Amino acid sequence: MVRVTHIWRHPVKALGCEAVERATLTTGRTMPFDRVWAILQQGGAFDPAAPAWTSKKAFNQGAKTQAFMAIRCAFDETANRITLTHPERPDITLDPDAEPQALLDWITPLVPAEQPQPAGIAKLEGNSLTDQEAPYISIIANASLAALSDMAGRPLEQERFRANIWLDGLAPWEEFDWIGQDIRIGTATLRVEARIGRCIATTANPATGIPDVDTLALLRKNCGHRDLGVFARVIDGGTVALNDTMEVL
Secondary structure, X not given: OEEEEEEEEOOEOOOOOEEEOEEEEOOOXXXXXXXXXXXXXXXXXXXXXXXXXXXXXXXXXXXOOHHHHHOEEEEEOOOOEEEEXXXXXXXXXXXXXXXXXXXXXXXXXXXXXOOOOEEEEEEOOOOOOOOOOOOEEEEEEHHHHHHHHHHHOOOOOHHHOOOOEEEEOOOOOHHHHHOOOEEEEOOEEEEEEEEEEOOHHHHEOOOOOOEOOOHHHHHHHHHOOOEEEEEEEEEEOEEEEOOOEEEEO
């Protein structure tokens, strides 16, 4: 039997991940409170007066500032306040909408001087600033991560890969076989549409933000690709919770 072991959301794009026990998925939407905000970098093409989904190139991201990978967060939905922690920064709690400069001031010391600096906070009401324009949920089999860990010769952390839902009870890479099929997780139905190609952010240790495993090279050498996990679109909303079952329809 296939079951949900972890559910993650990432309220501010690239700035930490948070484990939750359940989530209510809506047809045609991403994970609730996932990538609601993003850090607009200098020169980034995002218009706050006419907000629309924008490529990740407009934002500061973990692929360029790998120190971001060591950020952790906790989001209070009721108060709209987020707590951020990092081993090199003091803990901070703020409202990204009401205190944007405080957020920029907190992360700027983590951004290398040669990179475009944080310039503002982007927000997209009713949608998410995920890397893909399509409203995807990301899903990974724990067995696939275990296989990559074997290649690395050490356990690799889920937090490197910023997926939303993790599943036990599958064979390594079995999720790739679902592309074009519908699956049910909890009471939600999703259509699996694509593999997830990985980027250099996954090479960074999520405890330190320092690169320590060349995940991309391991995937290319051993698998002939650099994919881990799949993207799925919610086609019938419902609730997903820890220990819920998953089935291919």
